[in-house]
Amino acid sequence: MFENIIAQNKAKTIITEQIKNKKIPHAYLFMGEDGIGKKKFAVEFAKILNCSINNYKETDIGACGHCDCCKMIDKNSFPDLHIIDFEKQNEIAEKESEKNKTKLGIDLIRYMQKYVSMKKTAGKWKVFIIEPAEKMTMEAFNSLLKTLEEPPEDTILILIAKHRETIPVTILSRVQSIYFQPLPENGIIKYLEDVHSLSNDDATKIAKFADGSIAKAEQIMLNTQNEFSLLWQELTKKKLPLVDIIEKSKKASKGRDDAIEVIDILTEYAMNDFRKQPSKFVGIINKLCESKTYLNANINANIVMDNLFIYINSKIN
Numbered sequence: 001m002f003e004n005i006i007a008q009n010k011a012k013t014i015i016t017e018q019i020k021n022k023k024i025p026h027a028y029l030f031m032g033e034d035g036i037g038k039k040k041f042a043v044e045f046a047k048i049l050n051c052s053i054n055n056y057k058e059t060d061i062g063a064c065g066h067c068d069c070c071k072m073i074d075k076n077s078f079p080d081l082h083i084i085d086f087e088k089q090n091e092i093a094e095k096e097s098e099k100n101k102t103k104l105g106i107d108l109i110r111y112m113q114k115y116v117s118m119k120k121t122a123g124k125w126k127v128f129i130i131e132p133a134e135k136m137t138m139e140a141f142n143s144l145l146k147t148l149e150e151p152p153e154d155t156i157l158i159l160i161a162k163h164r165e166t167i168p169v170t171i172l173s174r175v176q177s178i179y180f181q182p183l184p185e186n187g188i189i190k191y192l193e194d195v196h197s198l199s200n201d202d203a204t205k206i207a208k209f210a211d212g213s214i215a216k217a218e219q220i221m222l223n224t225q226n227e228f229s230l231l232w233q234e235l236t237k238k239k240l241p242l243v244d245i246i247e248k249s250k251k252a253s254k255g256r257d258d259a260i261e262v263i264d265i266l267t268e269y270a271m272n273d274f275r276k277q278p279s280k281f282v283g284i285i286n287k288l289c290e291s292k293t294y295l296n297a298n299i300n301a302n303i304v305m306d307n308l309f310i311y312i313n314s315k316i317n
Contacts, residue, residue: 001048001062005041006187006214011178015045019056024049025176026151029133029159029167032180035215041180042129042158046081047073049156050123069123079121084112084130104130106139109147116147116155126155133159134166141168148174182212192217209233231262232269235309236316249309253301262305263292266312280316287311 001019002012011030018024030038047063047070048054054061063070072078082088086101089108112128120126130136136144147157148171157175161167164177185207191214192203198221209230210217220230231248234240240248252262267288274281291308295301 001060002041002044003062004044005037006191007183008037008041008180011041011180014178016060019048020060022057024156026155027148027157027159027175029161029164029172029175029177030180031161031164031177033162033182033211033213035213035217036180036183037214038160038180039129039131042127042160043073043081045156045158046078046125046127046129049125049127050078050080072122078123080123080126082112082115082126082128084108084128085132086135102135104132104136104140106137106143109136109140109143113143113147116152116157120154124154126152128155128157129160130157131160133161134163138168141171145170145174183214184212185210188212188214188217192221196221205230209237232266235266235312236273240313242310245309245313246306249302249305252309253305256295256298256301259301259305260292260295263288263295263308267292284312284315287315 001016002008005012028042030042032038044063047065048056050069050073051063052067052069053064065071065074069078073081076083084104086104088111089104090101092108092111112130116126116128118126130144144157151157159167159171159175164172185204188207188210189200189203192198192206193200196203196218198206206217206220209220220233231252234248235245253259267285270281270285270288274285287308291304294304
């Protein structure tokens with residue numbers, strides 16, 4: 001089972017055993033960083049439970065991928081699989097002003113509960129995937145608690161979040177928590193080769209800096225047309241010789257506009273890492289802003305970038 005999922009052997013073992021023993025909890029919390037396959041795993045789980053050819057009660061084989069149920073799930077049109085997220089919240093908002101891109105509110109959970117209470121339409125199980133669960137308001141969590149306390153038969157709720165600590169204890173006590181690990185480099189390399197047709201050399205270079213995340217690998221891949229797309233990773237992953245730093249600075253400071261573009265790229269990566277470790281990256285973000293100010297004031301670009309690159313490399317390593 002779960003042949004289409006990269007790595008995540010622990011999660012596969014836990015849920016496969018539950019499927020085989022027909023002891024499937026009514027609610028889960030899938031935890032881990034973005035881009036490591038949590039949602040894909042949840043959707044594959046829904047396919048296994050609802051596949052009309054490979055019966056999970058009688059076989060160790062996963063979903064067939066070819067029956068009507070599997071095809072509808074792949075197309076996100078299966079009536080018993082519900083993705084509860086910001087897109088769904090905005091879809092049900094009556095007015096543009098009611099749309100919320102920062103919190104999943106109680107109205108969304110009430111919308112979900114209407115379908116939770118209904119009978120199955122096309123499959124064997126109803127599956128509800130809530131993502132990102134950590135963005136729910138406390139009102140939404142409290143409303144969800146009622147459903148978790150009295151779950152309908154053949155219904156599974158899967159909450160997807162980065163960290164366990166972002167979920168209220170009252171919710172945690174009613175779900176099974178499963179941790180998803182960062183993906184191995186070889187798994188990301190194979191994915192980039194198979195899905196995006198990258199050469200092994202290009203895929204290997206990207207995977208090295210992807211921190212176990214396919215989402216991050218794809219972000220890097222999309223920026224590969226810019227020669228500075230991997231500069232942040234190069235500056236922050238290892239201590240570089242001064243001669244290498246100066247050479248990179250020279251390439252990045254051929255002109256003021258080029259240097260500003262490089263700073264904008266570095267700032268995007270720095271902000272992503274700042275969200276994970278604020279104290280470690282706040283000084284670098286301030287330095288990036290300061291350097292951009294100097295460039296806009298027509299200070300020599302080469303000097304500005306030399307100082308910036310040396311600072312980043314020494315601050316992190």
